[in-house]
Amino acid sequence: MLIRPWWRKPTISSDPIVIIGGGAGGLELATKLGKYFLKTKQKIILIDQNRKHVWKPLLHEVASGSLDADIDCVDYLSHGARNGFLFQLGVVDGLNRESKHVLLKQLNDQDGALIFPARQVKYSLLVFALGSVTNDFNTLGAKQYCTFLDTCENAERFHTELLNAFLRLKGDDTRSSLNIAIIGGGATGVELAAEIVKTSELLRNYGYDHLSKKSLDIHIVEAGPRILAALPERIAQSAQQELEALGITVNTNTAVTEVTPNSVITKDGREIASSITVWAAGIKGPDFMQAIGGLESAKNNQLLVNPFLQTPLDTDIFALGDCASCTTLKGIKVPPRAQAAHQMASTVFTNIIAKLALKPLVAYEYIDYGSLVSLSSYTAVGSLMGNINQRSMFIEGKLARLVYIGLYRMHQVTLFGVLKTLLIVLVGRVNRALRPNLKLH
Ligand SMILES: Cc1cc2nc3c(=O)[nH]c(=O)nc-3n(C[C@H](O)[C@H](O)[C@H](O)COP(=O)(O)OP(=O)(O)OC[C@H]3O[C@@H](n4cnc5c(N)ncnc54)[C@H](O)[C@@H]3O)c2cc1C
Known part of the structure; x- marks a missing residue:
């Protein structure tokens, strides 16, 4: 971490440095910049659509209940106050590069009452760090009937749905098991499946004594030839053995063509019963990121960046983490992972300081x-x-x-x-x- 030596005056820009998204990468960057510019006139603004940060790789634990998000979260306002950055609650949906403004949607409360009208935030340097959303590839019924583990609210809603479904089993003589289908055999799907089994085991200690090993019927449905495609085959084999030992059915080479309220229909004509269906197969950038402000973006809405993590058409704009499409100088396409977002936050921090001081920037290398x-x-x-x-x-x-x-x-x-x-x-x-x-x- 680059901490400013007390004797060195940092270079300041007149307008704020704005970071959109306080996730795995964005919150680390805001913290580092806030500390570096502490007690200077440089304003750092972090914008997020939520008031609290929960590290996204923990969301499957929030969903299963093994983690309480209210305990394991970071409050943006208090963290900003302690670390020298300002937090603004808001949903970004546009960019005016000519006037250097980020556009934020009108903000209403849960009852529809106005909190803020649509507004703009001025920036000198801008960092997109707003992550990704689940890509359902427009599969029929997916939006209506699937849970997406994109946000903490979704994970918490899933947890309540799971508890209710287990309770419902108690009074229902016609059904002996809860059918859950998890579409996507990547890390999220695999980890979630194991967490749900653990939840059903633990619940037996808390009055859910009607549950047994037979109460759960979990299917992982994966279109590819094996689960955990991004990881070495040996890991996938070992994980599959562990899952099967837990009673989870792993269906590979099984593409889903439709999701209904109570089942998942596969390309080979099978119908897998499912009263709770989770879509965990693939990610994309949010739709409004496609060519935002005239910048270049990939087909999946990620912003194209150069090896210094700047957008090629506007070098005052950086992008990091899941929303950035980055190929390093060594030709590595950076995967959407927490460790990449963490490393990119360090590089963007170094490059923002270097840019303000008119020094050469460093290229990002994915380790x-x-x-x-x-x-x-x-x-x-x-x-x-x-x-x-x-x-x-x-x-x-x-x-x-x-x-x-x-x-x-x-x-x-x-x-x-x-x-x-x-x-x-x-x-x-x-x-x-x-x-x-x-x-x-
Ligand atoms: C269940 C699950 C398990 C995972 N497990 C792992 C793992 O084990 N290892 C690993 O390396 N990776 C894992 N990942 C992937 C990892 O979480 C992401 O790669 C990482 O969080 C990306 O960091 P980020 O900073 O780009 O975005 P995020 O951490 O997603 O943060 C984005 C932030 O932007 C905010 N935001 C989004 N849109 C807007 C908007 N329009 N306006 C304002 N704010 C906005 C969001 O509220 C959020 O705070 C997992 C992901 C999931 C869902």
Whole structure:
């Protein structure tokens, strides 16, 4: 992390530096810039559509109830006040590059009453860090009948739906099991499936004694020849064995053509019963990002960026994380992952300081430290060292779980520093001893 030496005066621009999206990458960047420009006149503004930040790779745990988002969240306003940036609540939906304004939608409360009319925020430098949304590839019925784990609200709604469905089983003599289909055998689908099994096990300790192993019928439905396509085959095989041991059915080479209220129809004509269906197959940039402000974007709405993470047509605009389409100087297409967003936030931070000081910018190089998949508290599997050396190292069990948690701890250290992160870990341990090990409401 680049901390400003106390004797060095940073170069200031007259208008604010604006970051859109306080997620895995954007919040880290806002924190770093806020600290760097602390006690200077440089304004840093973070805009997000939510008031709180929950690290997105934890959303499947929010959905299953193993994590309470209200406890494990960061409040943007208070974090900004402590770290030298301003937070503005709002949904961005446009850009005026000529006047250098970001356009925000009118904001209403849950009852439709006006909070803010549509407004504009001026910027000197702008960073898009607004992540991605689930891509349902316009599959029939997907929007109406599927849950998308894009946001914390969706994950929380899914959790309530799951608890209700388990309760419904109690009074329903005609149905003995809850049918859940998860479309997409990537990390999100695989991790969610294992978490749901864990939830049904834990619920038996809390009055849901009508549940048994037979109460759940989970199907992962994957169009490709194997699950976890982005990870080495050995990891996929190991994960599939673990899933099957948990009673989860893995359907590969099975493309979904339609989702109905109670089933999933596949290309080969099968109908898989499902009263709760989750779509976790693929991502894209939000639709309004397509050619936003006349900038170049990929087919999936990601903004094209050069290796310095600037948009080629306007070098005052940067993009990072899932919403950026970046190919590095070594020719690596950067995948949409939390570790990439974390690394890109560091590069954009360095390049913003360099740009203001009229110094050369550094090119972003993606370092793949490996990939891990957590199967709830049962186990984790993964590989370390990704593209660092040619041979990646396969790990599983407790070690893999520790490394998996380590990625989140890195995010927390960037936000809070080492000491506060240690305190958060400690408080988490105390909470685990005092509170139920599952969110029950
Ligand atoms: C369930 C799940 C599990 C995952 N597991 C892993 C994993 O194990 N390892 C891994 O590396 N990656 C994982 N990922 C992917 C990882 O979460 C993303 O790659 C990462 O969060 C991208 O970071 P980001 O900063 O680009 O965007 P995000 O972290 O998605 O943040 C985007 C932010 O922008 C805000 N925003 C969006 N649109 C607007 C708008 N119009 N106006 C204002 N604000 C807006 C959002 O509220 C959000 O705060 C997982 C994803 C999911 C969904």
